[in-house]
Amino acid sequence: MKLHEYQSKQLFAQHGVPIPRGRVAATASEAKTIAQELGGRVVIKSQVLVGGRGKAGGIRLADSPEEAQDVATLILGMQIKGLPVRKVLVDEAADIKTEIYLGVTNDRSARCPVMIASAEGGVEIEQVAKATPEKIIKAHIDPLLGLRDYQARHLAAGIELRRELWRDFTAIARGLFRVYQRTDASLAEINPLVITGEGRLIALDGKMVLDDNGLFRHPDLAEMRDMDEEAPAEREARKYGLSYVKLDGNIGCMVNGAGLAMATMDIIKLFGGEPANFLDIGGGAGAEKVAAALQIILGDSNVKAVMFNIFGGITRCDEVARGILAALSENASRVPMVIRLVGTNEAEGQKLLAEAEMITATSLADAAKKTVAAVKEALR
Amino acid sequence: MSILVDKNTRLLIQNITGREGMFHAARLMEYGTKIVAGVTPAKGGEWVLGGKVPVFDAVQGAVEATGANCSLSFVPAMFAADAMLEAADAGVPLIVCISEGVPVQDMMQVRKYLDQKKVRLIGPNCPGVLTPGGSNVGIIPGHIAIPGDIGVVSRSGTLTYEVLHALKQRGLGASTCVGIGGDPINGTSFIDVLALFEDDPGTERVVLIGEIGGNDEEKAAEFISEHMTKPVVAFIAGQTAPPGKRMGHAGAIVEGGSGLAADKIAALQAAAVKVARHPEEIPELLG
Numbered sequence: 062m063k064l065h066e067y068q069s070k071q072l073f074a075q076h077g078v079p080i081p082r083g084r085v086a087a088t089a090s091e092a093k094t095i096a097q098e099l100g101g102r103v104v105i106k107s108q109v110l111v112g113g114r115g116k117a118g119g120i121r122l123a124d125s126p127e128e129a130q131d132v133a134t135l136i137l138g139m140q141i142k143g144l145p146v147r148k149v150l151v152d153e154a155a156d157i158k159t160e161i162y163l164g165v166t167n168d169r170s171a172r173c174p175v176m177i178a179s180a181e182g183g184v185e186i187e188q189v190a191k192a193t194p195e196k197i198i199k200a201h202i203d204p205l206l207g208l209r210d211y212q213a214r215h216l217a218a219g220i221e222l223r224r225e226l227w228r229d230f231t232a233i234a235r236g237l238f239r240v241y242q243r244t245d246a247s248l249a250e251i252n253p254l255v256i257t258g259e260g261r262l263i264a265l266d267g268k269m270v271l272d273d274n275g276l277f278r279h280p281d282l283a284e285m286r287d288m289d290e291e292a293p294a295e296r297e298a299r300k301y302g303l304s305y306v307k308l309d310g311n312i313g314c315m316v317n318g319a320g321l322a323m324a325t326m327d328i329i330k331l332f333g334g335e336p337a338n339f340l341d342i343g344g345g346a347g348a349e350k351v352a353a354a355l356q357i358i359l360g361d362s363n364v365k366a367v368m369f370n371i372f373g374g375i376t377r378c379d380e381v382a383r384g385i386l387a388a389l390s391e392n393a394s395r396v397p398m399v400i401r402l403v404g405t406n407e408a409e410g411q412k413l414l415a416e417a418e419m420i421t422a423t424s425l426a427d428a429a430k431k432t433v434a435a436v437k438e439a440l441r
Numbered sequence: 442m443s444i445l446v447d448k449n450t451r452l453l454i455q456n457i458t459g460r461e462g463m464f465h466a467a468r469l470m471e472y473g474t475k476i477v478a479g480v481t482p483a484k485g486g487e488w489v490l491g492g493k494v495p496v497f498d499a500v501q502g503a504v505e506a507t508g509a510n511c512s513l514s515f516v517p518a519m520f521a522a523d524a525m526l527e528a529a530d531a532g533v534p535l536i537v538c539i540s541e542g543v544p545v546q547d548m549m550q551v552r553k554y555l556d557q558k559k560v561r562l563i564g565p566n567c568p569g570v571l572t573p574g575g576s577n578v579g580i581i582p583g584h585i586a587i588p589g590d591i592g593v594v595s596r597s598g599t600l601t602y603e604v605l606h607a608l609k610q611r612g613l614g615a616s617t618c619v620g621i622g623g624d625p626i627n628g629t630s631f632i633d634v635l636a637l638f639e640d641d642p643g644t645e646r647v648v649l650i651g652e653i654g655g656n657d658e659e660k661a662a663e664f665i666s667e668h669m670t671k672p673v674v675a676f677i678a679g680q681t682a683p684p685g686k687r688m689g690h691a692g693a694i695v696e697g698g699s700g701l702a703a704d705k706i707a708a709l710q711a712a713a714v715k716v717a718r719h720p721e722e723i724p725e726l727l728g
Contacts (some may be wrong), residue, residue, distance in 0.1 A: 167545055169625045169655050169692075172552050187697050202547035245544050259596035274691060277519050304689040308681070319623060319689025320597025320652055323678035328719040330681045339682065341689040344580075344598070372599045372606070374582045375464075403606065404582065425603065426721050 062271045065108045067150045068285050069267035072244060077236040078251070080264050083152030092133035096126040097149040102154040105132045105138065105411045109145040110290050112185065116142045144289055155265055160253035162186055162221060163234060165202075165241045167248075174202040174241065176234065178216035182253030197219075208238040229262045244282060245275025260340060294357050301353040303342055310335025312432055313358035313367040313396075315351070317342050317376045325370045328425060337364045345375040351384020352391075359394045365439045368432040370425060373404025379398035380406075382413035389417060397435035401428040442643020443572035443617040444592070444634070445535060445563070447513060450576040453509035455516050455524045457489055457496060460709070461539075462515040465580055468488055469513075471581040474576045476590050478503040500531040511535040513569065518542035521565060522551050529560045529667060536628070538564035545691070548626040549613040555628065562628025566691065568598040568620035581605070581618060582697050589614020591727065592638035592671075594631060595650035596623050596657075596690070600678060608686045609725040616644040623690025625654065631661035639669050646672050646727055649714070651705055653679035654693045658705035666712035674708045674726045676717045677702045 067085040074080050080116050082099055082372045084090040085108065096103045107119030114120050124128040129151065139146045140284065160182030168175040178198045181189045198219030200212040206385050213234035217227045233254065241249040248270040249318070255265045276283040288296060298305035308326070312334045316322035319341045326336035338361065342354050351413050358367055381402065399420040411421065420435060422428035452469070456462045457479025467490060470476050476494050481487075485498030497503035500512065502668040512533045516524035521540040528536045536555075543565045555562050563570055569579010574588040580598075593608075593615050595601040601620055608615065619634050621627055631649060640645045647669075651658040665673050667694065680702040682688045684695040695701055706716050715726040 167549070167625070172626050173549055174546075204546065204553050242546065246544055247545060272545050274518065274542045275546065278544070304687075306683065306686045306688060308683060316599075317694060318597065318599025318602075320595070320600030320650070320678050321603055322674070323652060323682060323688055323693070324600050324603070324720055326681045327678060331718055336681055339686075339688050372602050373600055374599065375580065404585070404602070424721055426719060429719075 062273055062276065062286055063110045063111065063290055064269040064271065064285060065148070065287065066106065066267055066418070067108055067148070069249070069269040070264060072240050072269065073236065073251070073264050076240040076243070078233050078240070078264050079262065080267070081152040081155055083150055085148050085150050086133065087148050089130045089133040089137060092149055092151050093126045093130035096123060097130035099151070099153045103129055104152050104154045105129060105136055106150040106152065107136045107141060108148040108150055109141045109144045109146055110287055111142045111144055114141060119146065147289070155255055155263055156258040157255045157265070158258050159256040161222070161256070162189070163237060163254045164248065164250035165238055165250065167239065168201060171201055173204050175236065176200045176202060176208060176212065176216060178220050180220040182255070186252065189255055197398050202238070202286065206234060207242065210235070226260070226262060233262055235265070237247040244269070244279060245272045246270060247272050294360060295355055298340070298354070298357055303340060303350065303354050303357070305357060306339040307361065308336050309363070310337045311363050311365040312436055313337045313361065313364040314370070315340050315342060315354055315358060315367065316370045317344065317346065317372060321372060323426055325368065325425070328429040329368065329432065332429045332433045334429070334436060337361055342376070346380065348380050348384035348387055351381050355385060355388035356392065359392050359396070364396060366399065366432050366436045368428055369398065369400040370428060371402050373402065373407060377406045378402040378404060378410030379413060382410040385412065386417060397439060399428050399432040399435060401425065442641055443575055444637040444641050444644070445617060445619065446570050446576040446578045447570050448575050450578065451475050451477045451507065452511050452513055452578060453480060453500065453507065453678035455480045455500065455512055455514040455528065456479060457494070458484050458487070459515055463489070465515065466494070468583070469577050472577040472580060477507040477509050496646050500527045500533065504531045504533060509533065511578060512537065514538045514540060516540055522547035525551050525562060526554060529555050529558050535558060535571050536560060536562045537567070538562065538628070539567060539569060539580060540564070541566040545622065545626055549625065552626055552628060563619065564627060566623040566624045567622030567627070568601060568711050570617065570619050571615070572617045573615055579620065580622070581709040585609060586618060589616065590643060590645040591615050592641065592644040592647040593618040593650070594634040594638070594647065594651045595620050596652050596692070597650055597678065600720065601650060604648060604662055604676070604723055607721050607724055613727065616641060623652070623692050625692035631657050632664045635661060635664055635669060639671060644671065646674070648727070649673055649721055651675065651677045652690070652693050653682050653688065653695050653702050654690070654700040656699065659708040662708035662712040662714065665714060673714045674717060674723055675714050676720055676723060677705045
């Protein structure tokens with residue numbers, strides 16, 4: 062789950078990382094009030110969960126409260142990469158001398174957190190890593206010990222930070238690691254971390270991604286989820302404990318198990334079709350869940366055929382069949398459907414579906430070929 | 442012959458009194474797995490599975506009383522890390538964790554701690570380990586595989602069943618099938634299992650089932666070309682997966698251009714591994 066800049070920075074501040082004064086606003090008049098309170102020059106920043114806000118014109122300066130209101134009106138009316146801007150952050154404008162980068166993330170391969178610093182702040186760290194890898198300084202952190210001060214100093218020295226700033230930098234690194242750990246984050250990033258004209262370090266922009274599996278520990282953070290982050294169908298699927306990802310093709314897929322669901326998409330493509338989605342109903346799904354899954358698949362108007370691939374283990378084929386029948390009784394859609402049921406209660410499942418006019422298949426390859434043929438027939 | 446589990450495996454099941462624990466324990470016992478104990482905190486003293494299996498409050502007590510040498514955990518994700526650490530501290534040499542949804546930071550700590558203990562962890566978020574005709578430690582339906590000389594290792598659950606089923610239909614059997622799990626950080630990697638299969642006299646060939654995300658398959662390819670004498674056939678799921686999207690498994694995600702199926706397939710092919718285009722092609726490629 063991604064957090065907005067303003068949410069990330071609030072968490073930073075709670076853990077001792079200095080941020081600019083400012084507040085979030087949902088209307089232009091609120092933005093004006095905040096600008097009045099702050100006094101002087103402010104920066105109005107769109108709060109959407111995509112990169113490239115600045116380039117899209119979603120970050121602008123304002124010299125007066127009135128201008129802040131005008132700019133906020135403009136930005137609140139924008140869409141950035143398809144996402145509507147619903148909130149703006151109004152921050153005091155900082156006196157930026159230097160921009161650096163500091164972030165902490167999971168190093169999957171090393172199986173531990175890694176803190177990364179770079180003297181090149183304000184640009185995407187992936188770009189820096191590609192173009193000038195020597196400018197990336199890393200410190201791998203023992204998950205049982207946490208970040209140690211010497212590691213923060215290693216980063217400071219590595220990016221050639223002025224020595225008089227090392228103490229502040231170390232405190233910020235410690236705070237950032239703390240926020241990463243205490244929120245079960247998979248990424249906590251300050252970009253840029255700026256050095257002001259007065260020689261202060263401030264987290265000007267922040268980004269955090271939280272581990273969905275850690276949210277049970279953080280109900281307060283779970284509530285921060287921005288519904289725009291997910292497509293409506295994906296949100297609906299999550300409600301039912303289904304894992305769904307929409308794709309661009311026209312063959313809907315319903316499968317139990319993530320690996321098998323991916324393999325099913327792949328085999329559809331291999332035999333000349335285009336999968337419309339990834340959908341894993343999970344282990345032991347009941348009829349209700351299956352019915353919800355089918356409604357989601359059929360809710361995609363691109364879908365011209367559906368392929369079911371169920372390998373019964375804990376999942377019972379007769380339960381799946383009941384769910385399919387329930388969904389079909391509520392949905393007028395009559396796109397061709399190809400079904401392959403193998404495993405637990407397979408005979409009972411097939412018997413239930415015998416009258417539903419579905420195309421049956423025995424093997425995975427057989428099912429994929431029949432589905433692709435059915436789509437070609439339907440599009441003729 | 443086999444790896445990790447066999448007829449000498451004395452299994453204890455953590456959270457045996459839970460819904461999933463009960464369901465699978467009964468299936469495993471029917472398969473012939475020696476279940477010697479269950480552990481559920483505050484339920485010690487009860488007997489389950491028709492009064493045949495004693496329940497203990499803690500893993501330590503269960504190990505001391507029954508000589509259990511393997512733990513299978515159905516403990517919910519929020520307590521799963523604790524359960525793995527408890528089993529490790531009690532000296533259980535092999536821990537199989539089925540639980541899905543364990544936070545990544547928990548797993549980083551668990552893995553670090555277990556590495557210091559020399560304990561083998563399989564999973565989490567995995568279907569477990571099956572030695573057909575020997576012992577079933579997990580949730581793989583036992584009847585879909587027959588004994589044989591093919592070692593199977595996979596990051597997936599039902600996709601593995603699909604492959605075992607396809608092998609069985611051709612009369613091909615497995616020495617052991619190991620599901621290492623779909624999480625980004627797990628206890629045992631492809632390389633660990635490949636090394637075990639290479640050393641196992643009962644395994645003649647290996648099937649590796651990978652998927653998008655991370656670089657475990659690339660590391661496996663390197664290991665195969667340098668250390669394996671036995672032939673390996675592979676399948677990689679997720680060629681059609683879009684970047685930046687998690688495909689069901691927490692670890693199945695293409696991030697910043699890495700973890701792509703195409704890269705994994707290329708690495709494996711470069712290591713002389715035959716890569717199947719779809720799961721049902723695997724038996725043919727095994728020759």
